[in-house]
Amino acid sequence: MKRRTALKKIGLATSFFAATPAIISLLQSCKSDIKTWAPEFLSIDQGIVLINLVDIILPKTETPSAIELNIPQFIDKYIKDVFDDEEQIEFKSAFTNIISILKPNTESNINEIPQETYKTLLDKHMLIEEDIDEEREADPESLKMTKSELLNSIKNLCVRGYITNEEIGENVLAYDPVPGAYYCGDLQLLTRGRSWSL
DSSP states (O other), X not given: OOHHHHHHHHHHXXXXXXXXXXXXXXXXXXXXXXXXXXXXXXXXXXXHHHHHHHHHHSOOSSSOOTTTTTHHHHHHHHHHHHSOHHHHHHHHHHHHHHHHHHOSSTTSOGGGOOHHHHHHHHHHHOXXXXXOOHHHHHOTTOOSOOHHHHHHHXXXXXXXXXXXXXXXXXXXXXXXXXXXXXXXXXXXXXXXXXXXXX
């Protein structure tokens, strides 16, 4: 497979994430405590950066944070078990570029990077639909994953893993343990305005 095709496949894998039984099983298998978690695919530094990014993308509000639901562990396992070898190499290479931005001095400790630095990184490189990826525009033929492509992939995996999580499905979204009935009426009255769980 050509590396360009691999990059497109990574984007498709994160954009059109299907809640298959295998993916749900993978998500539910991530039960380790975040304080003692050792990544299976990512390096220790990459795992720390992933935890911090995920905590900013989906922090604790009236609903659990992504960290409480083990989303960093899920993303690490997803990359290890679902991405092919070329996709994994591209992902790790792009992750190394992100770490070099967060930690320009290689001697500094990854644990000492302030949350504001992560927020600045996300504000600059995580794009919304209308935004242009300047790195991709500057070199459209590049086979490397850009910083924006990496951060958007992390965001997509984070959101998909979050809404597929059992805790969110049963306790945050509208949940019917025996699906199939047809409901007609005002969404506010039927589900208090919440979307239906998968």
